[in-house]
Amino acid sequence: MPQHETVRVETTVDSRDAAERVARSLVEHRLAACAQVGGPITSFYRWEGAVQHDEEWTVVAKTAADRLDDLTAHIVGIHPYDVPEVVAVPVTGGNPSYLAWVRDETRGDGTA
DSSP: OOGGGEEEEEEEESSHHHHHHHHHHHHHTTSOSEEEEEEEEEEEEEETTEEEEEEEEEEEEEEEGGGHHHHHHHHHHHOSSSSOOOEEEEOOOOOHHHHHHHHHHTSTTSOO
């Protein structure tokens, strides 16, 4: 699989439990091959005209590029925030076997 056909997707949520729910749901629905939960982190952002800061947890998921739209819609649908962060960046290098595994695990039946 060409490397540019794999993306890393990041979102943040307000608790470890919520992050684990998002990560598990993405993998269970074959929208991501894997997802890591990290945190806590402190995020600073502007919301409703004021600078805010909150403790958050990060979810980083790896998926095939052709699954990105479905993954994004899924996150938006289950996310606790009104406007959830969903940021995707293309993978420009890596282990070809791992990238093939990402593709295979994001297919509907687990096959390429």
